Amino acid sequence: MENVATDLDQPTRQRVVRSILVNGPSTAAALGERLDLTPAAVRRHLEHLLEEGAVEARDPRQIGSRGRGRPAKVFALTEHGRDGFDQQYDDLANEALRFLAETAGPDAVKAFAERRASFIEERFPIVAAAHPEATPAEVLALVFTAEGYAASVRELPVVGEQLCQQHCPVSHVAHEFPQLCEAETAAISRVLGTHVQRLATIAHGDGVCTTCIPNKSNKKEQVTS
Incomplete structure (x- = not known):
């Protein structure tokens, strides 16, 4: 059953990867908003992509003075994550x-x-x-x-x-x-x-x-x- 769920999730996971590719490093909240996904769904897909090494979590670049609280992590494509896009040759x-x-x-x-x-x-x-x-x-x-x-x-x-x-x-x-x-x-x-x-x-x-x-x-x- 787990493999079936993974196969069903693959199209959405590819949308997550392509959204990061097109828009650059993104927070989970930004991805959820762009792709109309719930926070739980975004976290699930990001956790899977982190495990397979397709994305990495980074601290956001600091612009201006820092407000209260820890800023949300941004998720960026790794070299492995880019391999699926036009690089087979x-x-x-x-x-x-x-x-x-x-x-x-x-x-x-x-x-x-x-x-x-x-x-x-x-x-x-x-x-x-x-x-x-x-x-x-x-x-x-x-x-x-x-x-x-x-x-x-x-x-x-x-x-x-x-x-x-x-x-x-x-x-x-x-x-x-x-x-x-x-x-x-x-x-x-x-x-x-x-x-x-x-x-x-x-x-x-x-x-x-x-x-x-x-x-x-x-x-x-x-x-x-």
Whole structure:
């Protein structure tokens, strides 16, 4: 009976995992609200995911002064938890890029990374025209999400915006070949016409890829000051 219950729970458990993938590290309360699950159901699914190593519990990042009481834990995907999303060909991709590096040199790997990242510059004007109400950062999020990155935009007070990618379909490969991340960052900078900075990457063990996009007004103030 226990195995039957586990099989029946699997679709809901996958919804929990995908919700964390798309929205980033989440509290049990946030998951329950998004998925219309009771607190008991959320706890049951999270306990199972913790046991199998698909998620891990973390202390939330502290922003501002801490209020009374202990803040709720947030649950984030582990590397094992990400394995079920578009990464079944990682070994083959790594072998292919190693062969390319050995036979044609590092410039060939860089050229491959740039060609792969070309979707950013190709899709950006098309998506921007289809969504005139979106900011450039929001257009980028739509472009990346369509490519499987589960991207979103977060406001950074005073600084600008932050492009957040909750999932990276090439993170395991990019861990060995950072040229993939570098080419994406360069393409983002070109379409926005401003310098951007990668603050974190899933490929290097962070929970999310983040790219800081400064306000152009701030950039002008820095130049004139």
